[in-house]
Amino acid sequence: MTTENxxxxxxxxxxxxIGHSLPELDVDRVDLxxxxxxxxxxxxxxxxxxxxxxxxxxHYTALSRRNHGVDSGFYPLGSCTMKYNPKINEDVxxxxxxxxxxxxxxxxxxxxxxxxxxxxxxxxxEVTGMDQVTLQPAAGAHGEWTGLMLIRAYHEGRGDHQRTxxxxxxxxxxxxxxxxxxxxxxxxxxxxxxxxxxxxxxxxELTGEDTAALMLTNPNTLGLFERQIxxxxxxxxxAGGKLYYDGANSNAILGITRPGDMGFDVVHxxxxxxxxxxxxGGGPGSGPVGVKNDLVPYLPAPIIVKEGENxxxxxxxxxxxxxxxxxxxxxxxNVRAYTYIRTMGPEGLKQVSLQAVLNANYMLRRLQPYFDxxxxxxxxxxxxxxxxxxxxxxxRTLDMAKRLLDFGYHxxxxxxxxxxxxxxxxxxxxxxxxxxxxxxxxxMIQIAEExxxxxxxxxxxxxxxxxxxxxxxTAARKPVLKYSREA
Amino acid sequence: xxxxxxxxxxxxxQKEMLETIGVESLDELFEDVPDRVKFDGAxxxxxxxxxxxxxxEMQRLAGRNxxxxxxxxxxxxxxxxxxxxxxxxxxxxxxxxxxAYTPYQPEISQGELQGIFxxxxxxxxxxxxxxxxxxxxxxxxxxxxxxxxxxxxxxxKEILVSKTVHPEALEVLKTNxxxxxxxxxxxxxxxxxxxxxxxxxxxxSSTACVIVQYPNFFGQIEDLQKVEExxxxxxxxxxxSSNPLSLGMLKPPGEFGADVVVGDAQPFGIPTQLGGPHxxxxxxxxxxxxxxxxxLVGQTTDDSGQRGFVLTLQAREQHIRRxxxxxxxxxxxxxxxxxxxxxxxxxxxxxxxxxxxxxxQKAHYAKxxxxxxxxxxxFTGPFFNEFVIEFTKEVSQINERLFEKGIIGGLDLGRFYxxxxxxxxxxxxxxxxxxxxxxxxxALEGAE
Numbered sequence: 001m002t003t004e005n006x007x008x009x010x011x012x013x014x015x016x017x018i019g020h021s022l023p024e025l026d027v028d029r030v031d032l033x034x035x036x037x038x039x040x041x042x043x044x045x046x047x048x049x050x051x052x053x054x055x056x057x058x059h060y061t062a063l064s065r066r067n068h069g070v071d072s073g074f075y076p077l078g079s080c081t082m083k084y085n086p087k088i089n090e091d092v093x094x095x096x097x098x099x100x101x102x103x104x105x106x107x108x109x110x111x112x113x114x115x116x117x118x119x120x121x122x123x124x125x126e127v128t129g130m131d132q133v134t135l136q137p138a139a140g141a142h143g144e145w146t147g148l149m150l151i152r153a154y155h156e157g158r159g160d161h162q163r164t165x166x167x168x169x170x171x172x173x174x175x176x177x178x179x180x181x182x183x184x185x186x187x188x189x190x191x192x193x194x195x196x197x198x199x200x201x202x203x204x205e206l207t208g209e210d211t212a213a214l215m216l217t218n219p220n221t222l223g224l225f226e227r228q229i230x231x232x233x234x235x236x237x238x239a240g241g242k243l244y245y246d247g248a249n250s251n252a253i254l255g256i257t258r259p260g261d262m263g264f265d266v267v268h269x270x271x272x273x274x275x276x277x278x279x280x281g282g283g284p285g286s287g288p289v290g291v292k293n294d295l296v297p298y299l300p301a302p303i304i305v306k307e308g309e310n311x312x313x314x315x316x317x318x319x320x321x322x323x324x325x326x327x328x329x330x331x332x333x334n335v336r337a338y339t340y341i342r343t344m345g346p347e348g349l350k351q352v353s354l355q356a357v358l359n360a361n362y363m364l365r366r367l368q369p370y371f372d373x374x375x376x377x378x379x380x381x382x383x384x385x386x387x388x389x390x391x392x393x394x395x396r397t398l399d400m401a402k403r404l405l406d407f408g409y410h411x412x413x414x415x416x417x418x419x420x421x422x423x424x425x426x427x428x429x430x431x432x433x434x435x436x437x438x439x440x441x442x443x444m445i446q447i448a449e450e451x452x453x454x455x456x457x458x459x460x461x462x463x464x465x466x467x468x469x470x471x472x473x474t475a476a477r478k479p480v481l482k483y484s485r486e487a
Numbered sequence: 488x489x490x491x492x493x494x495x496x497x498x499x500x501q502k503e504m505l506e507t508i509g510v511e512s513l514d515e516l517f518e519d520v521p522d523r524v525k526f527d528g529a530x531x532x533x534x535x536x537x538x539x540x541x542x543x544e545m546q547r548l549a550g551r552n553x554x555x556x557x558x559x560x561x562x563x564x565x566x567x568x569x570x571x572x573x574x575x576x577x578x579x580x581x582x583x584x585x586x587a588y589t590p591y592q593p594e595i596s597q598g599e600l601q602g603i604f605x606x607x608x609x610x611x612x613x614x615x616x617x618x619x620x621x622x623x624x625x626x627x628x629x630x631x632x633x634x635x636x637x638x639x640x641x642x643x644k645e646i647l648v649s650k651t652v653h654p655e656a657l658e659v660l661k662t663n664x665x666x667x668x669x670x671x672x673x674x675x676x677x678x679x680x681x682x683x684x685x686x687x688x689x690x691x692s693s694t695a696c697v698i699v700q701y702p703n704f705f706g707q708i709e710d711l712q713k714v715e716e717x718x719x720x721x722x723x724x725x726x727x728s729s730n731p732l733s734l735g736m737l738k739p740p741g742e743f744g745a746d747v748v749v750g751d752a753q754p755f756g757i758p759t760q761l762g763g764p765h766x767x768x769x770x771x772x773x774x775x776x777x778x779x780x781x782x783l784v785g786q787t788t789d790d791s792g793q794r795g796f797v798l799t800l801q802a803r804e805q806h807i808r809r810x811x812x813x814x815x816x817x818x819x820x821x822x823x824x825x826x827x828x829x830x831x832x833x834x835x836x837x838x839x840x841x842x843x844x845x846x847x848q849k850a851h852y853a854k855x856x857x858x859x860x861x862x863x864x865x866f867t868g869p870f871f872n873e874f875v876i877e878f879t880k881e882v883s884q885i886n887e888r889l890f891e892k893g894i895i896g897g898l899d900l901g902r903f904y905x906x907x908x909x910x911x912x913x914x915x916x917x918x919x920x921x922x923x924x925x926x927x928x929x930a931l932e933g934a935e
Contacts, residue, residue, distance in 0.1 A: 005793060005794065006597070006598075006601060008601070008604075008605060009605050009832050010605070010608065013836075017835075018835055018837070018838060019572070019574070019832065019833040019834075019835055019838075020570075020572055020833050020834045020835060020838045021572070022570060022834075022838060022841055022842055022845065022917060023570065023845070023917055023918065023920075025844075025845050025848055025849070026920055026921040026922075027848055027849055027852035027921050027924075028852070029848055030848060030851060030852075032736075032844070032847075035847055035848075035851050035869070036708065036736075036737075036847070036869040037869060039712075039738070040708055040737055040738055040869060041736065041737065041738060042734070042735070042736055042737055042738050042739065043738070045735075045836050045837065045839070045840050046609075046612040046613045046734065046735065046739075046836065046839060047612050047836060048609060048612060048831050048832065048834070048835050048836045048838075048839055049831075049832045049835055049836070050835045050836050050837070051832060051835070053572075053574055053833065056574055056578075056829070056832050056833055057574055057577070057578065059832075060578040060581065060602070060829060061578070061581065062598075063584075063597075063598035063599075063601055063602050064578075064581035064583040064584055064598050065583065065598065066595075066596075066597040066598035066601070067583040067584060067587055067595070067596055067597065067598030067599050068583065068587060068592075068595035068596065069582055069583045069584065069585065069586030069587040070582075070586035070587075071582040071583065071586045072582075072583055072586075075586075075588070077588060077591075080588050082586075082588060083493075084493055085582075085585065085586050086493060088538060088541065088542070090580065090585075092542075092545045092549075093760075094576070095545065095546065095549040096549070096554040096556050096557070097546075097548070097549025097550055097551070097552040097554050098548075098549050098552070098760065098761075099554075099758040099759075099760050100554040100555050100556045100568070100758055100759060100760075101552055101554060101555065101759060101760065101761040102555055102560060102562040102566055102568070102759050102761070102762075102895070103566055103759070103761050103762030104562050104564055104566075104898050104902075105553065105555075105562065105895065106883075106886065109552065109553040109890075109895075110552050110553070110761065111551045111552070112547070112548040112549055112550065112551025112552040113548070113551075113552050113761055115548055115551065116548050119533070122532075123532045123533070126530050126531050126532050127530060127532070129526075138624035138625070138628070138763070138764070139624065139816075139817065139818040139819075140817060140818060141805070141815045141816055141817045141818070142624065142628075142816075144815065145666070145815055149662065149665075149666055152666070173806075174804075174805040174806040174807070174808070174809045174812070174817075175805050175806075175815050175817050177805075177809040177810035178805035178808070178809060178810060178812040178814070178815035179815040180810065181810045181811075181812075181815075182635075182663075182666060182667070182814070182815045183666045184665075184666045184667055184668060186810075187809070187810040224519075225517075225519040225520055227519045227520070227521055229521075229524060230521065230523060230524060254530075255526060255529070255530050256517060256520065256525065256526060257520050257524050257525055257526050258526050261524050261526060262524045263524075272818065276493075278585040278586055278822070279585075279586070279587065279588040279589070279818075280584070280585050280587075280820075280821050280822030280823075281584055281585070281587045281588065281589065281590065281596075281599040281603075281821040281822055281825065282588065282589035282590070282599075282621070282782065282818055282819055282821035282822075283622070283624075283764075283818035283819045283820045283821050283822065283823075284624075284763075284764030284766075284818070284819075284820045284821075284822060284823055285818040286764075300662070321662055321665070322658055322659075322661055322662035322665070323655060323658040323659050323662055324659060324662055325624065325625065325627070325628060325659065325763070326565065326625060326626075326627045326653070326655035326656065326658075326659060326762060326763075327566070327655070327761065327762025327763055328761055328762055328763070329762075329763055330763040330764040331760050331761040331762060331763050331764075332758075332760040332761075332763065332764055333763075333764055339541065339545060341532065341533075342533060342535070342536050342541055342544065342545075343491075343493075343535060343536065343538075343541060344491065344493075344535055345532065345533065345534045345535025345536075346529040346530040346531070346532050346534070346535075347490075347529065347535065348490070348491050348494075348535050349530060349532075350529075350530070351491060351494055352494070354513055355494055355496050357513075357516050357517070358496070358501065358504055358505070358508075358513060358516065359496075359504075361504075361508050361516055362504040362507055362508055365507055365508045365509070366507060377519060378508075378510075378515070378516045378518070378519065401592070402594070405592065405594055405595055410592060410595065411592060413591075416806075430493075430494055430496070431493050431494065431495070432495070433495040433496075433500075434495075434496065434500040434503070434504065462594050465594040465595060466594070466597055467593070467594055467597055467789045467793055467795045468594070468789035468790045468791055468793070469594070469789060469790055470593050470594070470787050470788070470789050470795045470796075470797050471787045471788055471789070471790075472787065472797050472799065474787055474788075475785040475786070475787035475797050475799040476785070476799050476800055476801075476802070479618075479776065479783070479785050479799055479800060480785055480786040480787070481604075481607055481618040481619075481776075481783055481784070481785050481786075481799075482604070482607050482608040482611045482618060482619070483604070483605070483608045483786075
């Protein structure tokens with residue numbers, strides 16, 4: 001990383017410079033006032049930058065050097081599955097035959113794209129054990145909301161209007177309760193036991209005639225497999241509710257167990273987690289949703305079907321909840337995910353989960369002597385540590401996270417799940433080598449020792465980044481959300 | 488065991504790791520997965536391919552498509568083919584950007600944060616609004632989030648939306664409104680624009696917001712001054728969905744008094760890619776700052792006073808507020824927002840104006856050329872880069888004939904509107920040459 005301050009692109013702008021090469025206007029230029037009334041015309045040009053092409057390249061190159069990605073170094077951000085993003089996926093998504101298609105071209109001009117989407121639907125159905133997948137949702141939270149809308153439509157389609165509650169574990173991602181509310185439900189929280197698993201007694205108490213669904217991540221966000229999943233499914237199904245699978249953690253289960261076989265009725269997958277499409281600094285992602293047969297009539301249209309040798313869009317979903325996204329979802333992302341699935345095949349995908357789980361358990365056991373580990377059982381693809389011991393020494397989890405920056409690592413997820421004190425959630429993924437895991441563990445162990453011997457080194461971290469800890473309070477109290485020349 | 492280039496674990500690694508853990512086999516790590524839910528056997532998916540075979544297969548699939556770089560295309564309708572400066576892709580391939588996640592650790596995410604801060608600034612410049620967020624999934628979902636935010640803020644339950652808004656955006660809006668038990672009331676169209684009398688009639692004290700598109704789905708430029716008068720006659724919001732390229736020429740909605748401006752930044756450096764991923768934008772007045780969905784990047788300083796950037800006002804968001812959040816959005820389209828910002832920087836202040844004007848000039852030339860040949864333009868109001876022509880035959884047939892002559896025709900409006908099967912929505916961007924426009928006119932001969 002570079003340490004010099006980087007000017008805003010507006011600050012390097014100079015009147016008269018250009019960074020483009022627009023085509024020439026080859027039709028006669030007509031006076032604008034003849035084309036549109038002057039009352040519709042912009043008076044003052046939008047003040048976009050004026051930079052040369054090299055200036056632009058230097059600016060964004062400098063910005064990229066002030067950013068840490070998976071390609072820069074280890075990124076064990078729990079629940080985010082920051083695995084390697086294969087380069088061939090990027091190449092394929094840029095083939096003109098994929099990148100330059102218009103959604104309103106007729107079917108006979110886009111048969112290859114439709115074949116790809118059809119195959120991807122099928123692959124995801126097989127991986128999840130569901131009957132039908134839609135590729136329309138744009139991201140995980142969008143998939144959650146779509147799935148919950150499907151469940152709502154299912155209940156209402158049966159004349160069952162009393163199901164207003166969605167049950168969510170206390171360890172769930174924040175998107176779960178938020179999505180429930182956006183889909184018109186009330187979110188109820190079910191407690192975890194001391195073992196880190198859903199408290200079945202509490203679940204029974206909460207479940208009733210008003211239960212629309214239980215949303216569950218399995219393995220859960222503590223990285224633990226909910227071994228009583230079949231019992232939970234029974235409780236919910238007997239009460240007439242549906243089971244929703246948050247696929248955020250599916251990197252642990254490929255070819256090992258399938259949501260459909262665990263009793264789930266609806267699933268979403270984050271293709272930008274398990275299926276290697278890049279996170280892009282916060283999107284674009286893709287959040288396909290799979291359902292069991294009884295929910296198929298409610299899916300957003302269209303779905304791609306095969307008729308003879310041809311692929312076609314089926315709009316035959318009379319009870320559809322309606323569109324959740326225009327066109328056909330984040331196709332460009334789906335191309336990358338399909339490329340990955342074809343790279344790995346059935347055996348490769350299973351190895352992914354086996355090795356992701358082995359990596360996580362290895363790190364857990366190496367770090368266990370130095371940090372509190374609230375749960376004893378084997379973890380799946382991720383695990384949580386608690387910084388309780390270090391907190392007593394005056395070193396908080398935030399400090400340890402910032403200290404990790406000095407070692408060139410992106411820290412684990414911190415202070416989540418919210419039911420673990422001073423939580424650090426570590427997800428190594430399968431694409432990291434044992435050497436990397438060992439180096440990271442060594443750094444963590446050194447930090448634990450520093451917390452005891454030289455706590456100020458940790459408290460004052462980071463020491464080597466381009467910028468120190470930032471004043472977030474002032475940022476929120478007096479928000480500056482854009483550049484202005486006057487300021 | 489090591490057949491996969493993305494998996495570095497060797498047999499020896501595995502053995503050592505199992506020993507450290509204190510288990511005999513990998514299976515032991517999965518003892519908590521009950522037998523009754525364990526998956527036996529191999530997944531029934533296509534077999535793995537080596538890189539060379541994979542490239543061949545993906546090229547085969549791509550080759551089965553007709554791409555709009557090989558044929559001049561007059562398709563638009565919310566997704567546009569534009570000039571993409573080569574630098575955009577090169578900068579986006581800097582993998583420090585695309586392999587990063589949401590910038591939760593600002594000290595090592597300054598590049599992304601600053602890039603998005605600059606994007607937010609550019610969107611404000613274009614729309615004439617006080618602030619913009621870091622992006623939404625796409626234009627239609629941004630429009631929907633705007634309506635939801637408006638209902639939440641005004642505590643009213645009725646959304647008035649013009650029928651001249653993109654029909655797929657309308658569909659997405661209706662799906663969302665159903666989830667929140669909100670009512671969507673559609674305003675009739677008249678001569679290709681919003682029927683103001685109908686809007687005035689349907690506007691009530693329960694109206695949370697009035698939504699129009701500018702330029703609208705038919706390419707026509709709506710009278711935002713009139714919309715504003717009606718929308719603000721009581722306490723409702725004026726929401727405008729806008730093609731940001733058109734704002735290089737058109738008076739920005741902010742200057743008409745819009746409360747929220749949304750749209751899709753796809754025209755800036757983002758390939759059409761069959762409709763996604765694109766890049767929704769979301770801009771508001773200062774009054775609505777704390778109600779905005781999604782991520783916001785703000786400027787601040789570090790402990791030594793150096794300028795830096797952070798995600799801010801996070802108390803609105805799902806990871807803090809859970810069921811009380813202003814939206815459930817988490818991942819957005821950050822990389823595409825960055826791409827749009829790079830494209831806007833390359834195109835620049837005067838380039839944007841020129842690009843917008845070229846769209847307008849060429850579209851007007853195309854419409855005039857067709858009219859001179861005897862074709863009937865359905866709407867006569869001012870327009871940006873799209874217009875509607877009515878033929879004597881169905882558009883689907885005409886498009887087949889055009890394709891035989893190497894041209895991809897415009898959108899068949901019959902796809903969305905009963906009775907408009909003979910009407911075509913044509914988009915003409917700066918990429919269409921005079922020669923291509925003239926060829927289109929000749930190819931259409933006989934269908935007037």
